[in-house]
Amino acid sequence: LPFLLRYTDYHLFGTSSIHNNPPPNESRCNICDYEHQDVETPDTFLPLSPCFHWVHYHCFVWWISRIDERRDKCPVCGVTLFHFDEINATTLAARSNIDRENGEVPMYYDHDAKQLVHDDNSQYEVDCASITDHVAWYFQCELRLQTDQSHPPYLDLLKVFDAVLGRLQETGRPRGKWLSYGTLMGERLWDTLVLIKMMRWLEENAKEVVGSQGWVELEGKHQQLQ
Ligand SMILES: [Zn+2]
Ligand SMILES: [Zn+2]
Structure with missing residues (x-):
């Protein structure tokens, strides 16, 4: 498994030619559950690797910044995406201007409970x-x-x-x-x-x-x- 920074730079941004252009059945962000263009600040919408579940980049950074044992996994299918470590996560959060744990992206969609958690x-x-x-x-x-x-x-x-x-x-x-x-x-x-x-x-x-x-x-x- 790649480390987190390598994962974002090579795996996530390596697919940039298809960014913001999801197939019709993947037009909602799998973390915040909004239609991908339906967010206040424009954001890159991209597929996770290797499972191709689509998320906003900021939602992804928020997801991996939380204290949660599933933060290294896809929120939908649970496949492990990258090798988690604190330093990489902090670096990425800082680089993306997201305060860790302060709820910059204040909600996500709990897929089991089928409910927005805010x-x-x-x-x-x-x-x-x-x-x-x-x-x-x-x-x-x-x-x-x-x-x-x-x-x-x-x-x-x-x-x-x-x-x-x-x-x-x-x-x-x-x-x-x-x-x-x-x-x-x-x-x-x-x-x-x-x-x-x-x-x-x-x-x-x-x-x-x-x-x-x-x-x-x-x-x-x-x-x-x-
Ligand atoms: Zn989102
Ligand atoms: Zn997935």
Whole structure:
């Protein structure tokens, strides 16, 4: 993989003959979700290499400048684009006049949640909504709690908890800085939110599990996190 500066200079700008001229189905920026010419300040619109997903150059620089483990990957298909390092990223951000982390490009399109994320608040909401989705999916589809009337006598809810956390992590959650795994507070808050949403789902959809052995263990885990 190329280093970031080489990637931008040779791979991104190496395709300059087709810049600003995307195929019809790629006319929206895959980061900000605006039509490519629909931005306040004119910007170069170009395809990422090697996957040919189109983005604004400034949106790209913003994307790679954030503290996010996916910043070296295409926002759409997740292919790794370049070898990330801090010095290259800082240099590129400075060269492009983008203050790192200050939100010069204040929004991006969260493809899983199908929602524009424009600040820490909406990122937090999208992260929380993704927990709700994953919890419901796991109980309904993986364990078939709603459709199968005869529940197993013992449901290992701590195992479910780990599985849901694992799936969320696979999809790159949480993305918001308040919930980030980088901090102990964020990690605890994230774990607590997952637990609470699991309990709420069970109370609403599978009451007979409430109070069971597995439930008591889950409550124990909840106390630990307080
Ligand atoms: Zn854009
Ligand atoms: Zn891509």
